[in-house]
Amino acid sequence: MTRASRGVPSARIPTALALGWARLWGGAVMFDDEFGLYVCTGMRGGFARGGTTVGGVFLTRKPPPRRLLRHEAVHADQWARHGLGFAVRYLCEELRNPGSRNRFEIEAGLEDGGYRTGGAGQ
Template identity: 85%
Template sequence: MSRGVPSVRFVTALATVWGRAWGGSVSFDDEFGLFVCSGMRGGFARGGTTVGGVFLTRRPPTRALLRHESVHADQWARYGIGFAVRYLWEELRNPGSRNRFEIEAGLADGGYRAERGITRPDEP
């Protein structure tokens, strides 16, 4: 899915500025079509956060984690700026590995331990 949605392009640009302000350096991952801002001192949640088309984090990510985060970038493209509200609402109701956006992105790739009875939407 294209991440060139105008509202997401704007959020992506802001996220790269944010990442640099927190001491990160930005690179582009061709395989997953995702900007990666690593080396940040803070300014992100958990082990990292995808905002628009940028993954903000402290440590260089694994390939599996980038695959997971690229799904979040696709979710941003699908829902636009409204994705931030949707994600936060879902996280309040179903935190962590119960969050439907995390399930869609692949819990194992994102470093989550699946709770019993939780499957990805494309699994039986």
């Protein structure tokens, strides 16, 4: 769990909680060595959009493409940097600047995260 939480004690708590949450929602847990992230697939629900990273855990229904895991690994780094407060920071940012305008999503890489970039309405 230390690697997935980037060695930050405050990120271990949300990582452990997310692993338990994944099991409750029927998720199968695996560890991705390249990105140092737990990936929980097969979940019946319990996550937003196409998937959600909590601590060092990516919660989703379908096995994700590699580029999406690269994006989610940046979110795991953000959890490590901000600790439990990241959830509040992310939510506030999402309310002010939703989707592709969210600074945390921009930092994680919009294209890797499946966000449309450029064009009208962005």
